[in-house]
Amino acid sequence: MNLKKTFLYCLKQSSPIFIAFLPVGLAYGVLMQNAGYNVLWVGLTSLFVDAGSLQFLMVNFFTDSVPLITVAVMALLVNSRHIFYGLPFIEKFRTLGPWRHFVTYYLTDETFSLHCARKCPEGVDEKWAYIFTTVQVVGYWLILSMLGTWIGSLITIDMTGVDFAMTALFVVILVDQLRGADNRLPAIAAVISSVVCLAIFGPGSFILPSLAVTVAALVLLRNVIEPGKEAA
Numbered sequence: 001m002n003l004k005k006t007f008l009y010c011l012k013q014s015s016p017i018f019i020a021f022l023p024v025g026l027a028y029g030v031l032m033q034n035a036g037y038n039v040l041w042v043g044l045t046s047l048f049v050d051a052g053s054l055q056f057l058m059v060n061f062f063t064d065s066v067p068l069i070t071v072a073v074m075a076l077l078v079n080s081r082h083i084f085y086g087l088p089f090i091e092k093f094r095t096l097g098p099w100r101h102f103v104t105y106y107l108t109d110e111t112f113s114l115h116c117a118r119k120c121p122e123g124v125d126e127k128w129a130y131i132f133t134t135v136q137v138v139g140y141w142l143i144l145s146m147l148g149t150w151i152g153s154l155i156t157i158d159m160t161g162v163d164f165a166m167t168a169l170f171v172v173i174l175v176d177q178l179r180g181a182d183n184r185l186p187a188i189a190a191v192i193s194s195v196v197c198l199a200i201f202g203p204g205s206f207i208l209p210s211l212a213v214t215v216a217a218l219v220l221l222r223n224v225i226e227p228g229k230e231a232a
Contacts, residue, residue: 002123009124010132013117016172017110018140024052025141029148031059039149046145050106050138054078055145077208084211085112096127103134111137117177183225189217 032042049055054075061071085107086093093100103111114133120126178187190210197210218225 003125003128006124006128007132009121010129010136013114014133014136014140017114017137018144020110020168021140021144025144026148026151028052028055028059029145029150031056032145033149035059035063037062039146042149043142043146046142047138050108050141051075051079052141081207081211082107084215087215089115092126092130096130099127099131103130106134106138108137119180185221185225186214186218189221190214193217 028046029039029042032045045055045058049058057074057078058071060066061074086104089107093104096103107115111134114137115130118126118129118133120129174187178184181187193213194206194210197206197213200206201209
């Protein structure tokens with residue numbers, strides 16, 4: 001087992017996440033600072049909440065004294081998609097020992113995407129790849145959001161639209177997966193369900209129903225996607 005090679009491999013794979021986090025993490029730090037919270041509070045929320053979209057909402061929750069029950073419901077709605085993220089990794093995470101709790105807790109959009117796209121070359125330990133990837137992504141968000149409290153307010157250029165880098169990252173990962181996939185039916189099902197649910201529920205509420213429809217479609221089409229596996 002070559003831990004150094006595994007760490008460097010994960011670092012190369014996760015480096016685009018750092019670039020995507022750069023404007024968003026700094027912006028979050030600036031917002032928290034403007035709301036009157038210091039670097040310690042920024043670090044604690046980034047470490048224990050670790051949900052970018054929810055953390056941005058929390059800035060308003062803090063400043064407007066929103067009731068705790070409202071915060072809890074909003075947190076559930078915003079991050080309910082994470083319920084589905086662990087399903088493909090149940091068996092793999094069981095092999096991680098105590099680390100399974102860590103990688104499960106921090107199974108965010110970004111770590112999920114990297115885990116799905118991973119194809120470990122020779123000499124890279126898959127178990128530690130899960131762990132190192134999670135540590136690196138969490139570290140990026142934590143450091144950049146804390147850094148934003150110090151230098152974010154000094155940025156004067158217009159950064160409108162830069163947060164699209166995160167969307168672009170997921171598109172690139174999807175394209176890369178499709179190029180090496182034996183069966184593109186899962187991606188097609190996900191795209192169709194996303195478009196249909198977006199039209200029905202709108203941009204603020206389509207993610208959860210889209211995920212539910214996609215999972216249902218994959219279960220129904222399992223024999224088509226993986227012929228012979230059911231018999232085995």
